Amino acid sequence: xxxxxxxxxxxxESKMTQEQLAEKLNVSRQAITKxxxxxxxxxxxxxxxxSKVFNITIDELVKEEKNVQIEEKKKYNYIEELxxxxxxxxxxxxxxxxxxxxxxxxxxKVKVELLSDNNDNLKNSFKIEFDNHYNKIDIDITNNEKKTxxxxxxxxxxxxxxxxxxxxxxxxxxxxxxxxxxxxxxxxLKYINVKKSKGTIVLNTxxxxxxxxxxxxxxxxxxxxINSTARVQIPKETKYKTILKGMKNKFINENSVDDANNIIxxxxxxxxxxxxxx
Numbered sequence: 607x608x609x610x611x612x613x614x615x616x617x618x619e620s621k622m623t624q625e626q627l628a629e630k631l632n633v634s635r636q637a638i639t640k641x642x643x644x645x646x647x648x649x650x651x652x653x654x655x656x657s658k659v660f661n662i663t664i665d666e667l668v669k670e671e672k673n674v675q676i677e678e679k680k681k682y683n684y685i686e687e688l689x690x691x692x693x694x695x696x697x698x699x700x701x702x703x704x705x706x707x708x709x710x711x712x713x714x715k716v717k718v719e720l721l722s723d724n725n726d727n728l729k730n731s732f733k734i735e736f737d738n739h740y741n742k743i744d745i746d747i748t749n750n751e752k753k754t755x756x757x758x759x760x761x762x763x764x765x766x767x768x769x770x771x772x773x774x775x776x777x778x779x780x781x782x783x784x785x786x787x788x789x790x791x792x793x794x795l796k797y798i799n800v801k802k803s804k805g806t807i808v809l810n811t812x813x814x815x816x817x818x819x820x821x822x823x824x825x826x827x828x829x830x831x832i833n834s835t836a837r838v839q840i841p842k843e844t845k846y847k848t849i850l851k852g853m854k855n856k857f858i859n860e861n862s863v864d865d866a867n868n869i870i871x872x873x874x875x876x877x878x879x880x881x882x883x884x
Contacts, residue, residue, distance in 0.1 A: 705777060
């Protein structure tokens with residue numbers, strides 16, 4: 607997420623107008639409009655004030671979190687693939703990495719691609735193993751050198767996806783072009799971007815905050831966290847129903863519709879889920 611997008615999200619989440627934020631920062635409303643439009647960024651003093659207003663570090667405020675760029679070419683890459691011929695359950699375990707992308711593949715094969723600008727020895731640094739059973743595939747990706755700056759692209763054959771289980775520690779996960787019955791994530795995750803995809807996504811991130819961004823919300827999102835905060839950004843006028851489970855949990859900015867087909871569910875303990883309609 608770029609700075610201008612994050613500033614706008616934080617302001618709306620705090621239910622502030624541009625005028626109110628400008629007053630807190632002692633700047634003009636036009637300056638806020640300019641920053642949110644991406645036509646400029648504040649100087650360091652204003653960044654310090656913004657970070658105080660929203661209780662966020664300057665690093666978190668200005669660091670860019672980009673969606674998957676499939677066309678982007680890294681300096682080094684390594685690919686392994688496996689052909690399949692019928693529907694499978696995918697059980698995927700990945701070592702700690704920077705980013706993982708799950709991408710629709712219209713071929714009848716699973717493809718794992720490693721990308722890096724710094725590691726010229728990906729084949730020896732990582733081990734990719736496919737364990738192909740009749741009704742499921744285990745994919746294990748391990749790292750011998752403990753470097754975490756590699757990007758992993760996993761291309762899944764759309765016609766043969768039953769459901770997906772993922773276990774990893776990752777900063778950003780992108781899901782692009784998939785129609786899935788269910789995708790369940792276990793581990794540590796900071797950002798998830800869902801593009802041109804639909805189905806049920808379950809996030810078991812326990813004691814860490816997580817932010818989810820949808821270009822179109824179709825299906826269900828289940829978030830299971832403890833003593834944490836989740837933020838979910840969905841398009842305006844999306845109809846959804848909220849379900850609250852667990853103890854001492856709450857929704858913020860919810861606009862639940864009882865007969866909606868799409869569902870956002872929060873489970874866990876002493877946590878909150880903030881819904882942002884953008």
